[in-house]
Amino acid sequence: MFSPEIFATVFGVIFIAELPDKTAVAALVLATRHRALPVFAGTASALIVQSLIAVAAGGLLALLPPRPVHIGAGLLFLVSAVSMWRSKEEEPEPADGEGEAGNAVEPSFASAFFKAFAVVFLAELGDLTQLGTAALAARFRSPVTVFAASALALCAVAALAVFLGNRLSRLINPRHVQRVAAVVFGVLGLGFVSGVI
Numbered sequence: 001m002f003s004p005e006i007f008a009t010v011f012g013v014i015f016i017a018e019l020p021d022k023t024a025v026a027a028l029v030l031a032t033r034h035r036a037l038p039v040f041a042g043t044a045s046a047l048i049v050q051s052l053i054a055v056a057a058g059g060l061l062a063l064l065p066p067r068p069v070h071i072g073a074g075l076l077f078l079v080s081a082v083s084m085w086r087s088k089e090e091e092p093e094p095a096d097g098e099g100e101a102g103n104a105v106e107p108s109f110a111s112a113f114f115k116a117f118a119v120v121f122l123a124e125l126g127d128l129t130q131l132g133t134a135a136l137a138a139r140f141r142s143p144v145t146v147f148a149a150s151a152l153a154l155c156a157v158a159a160l161a162v163f164l165g166n167r168l169s170r171l172i173n174p175r176h177v178q179r180v181a182a183v184v185f186g187v188l189g190l191g192f193v194s195g196v197i
Helices: 004-018 022-033 036-063 066-090 109-124 128-140 143-171 174-194
Strands: none
Touching (some): 004 128, 004 143, 022 036, 022 109, 022 143
16 A cells, blocks of 8 residues: 655655765766666666565565675676776767767667666665665565655666766766766775775
């Protein structure tokens, strides 16, 4: 049964918890490199699946071993960082007068979607907001309401991050954005692998 009070509580808690989270940062960074729609679609899909897993698993989610998950996510971030850094070096210089269309060939929708999905799915696995969703589902015993509120909150943060990332890529030289994105992904990757994050 749907409860507006539970929905509002879960939405507020998850939205605020996700704002400074690494998955929001990942979505923002990806949106500086790829078109906004596939990044948002991939990010939102990953977050919806993670919300479903959290609600279905409930309190059992906390039993997953966090270190292997964090190391896997860290390695994915590091590989992405190296890929970003290297692709910058290989991009041809746009001719004078060419705008964004003059940059290197844009990855396909599917490529950007699956990259965003994989990065965000791994980053969110066992994350505070996922564990929080599981705890809220166990507490309120209203799985549909908790799932709807959590998924909507996560997607709202993802939309905000993608919007900001997309705007940054238009305001700042794409080569500088790509370099910063590679560094951010590298730092996140090292943080995951070392256990700092």
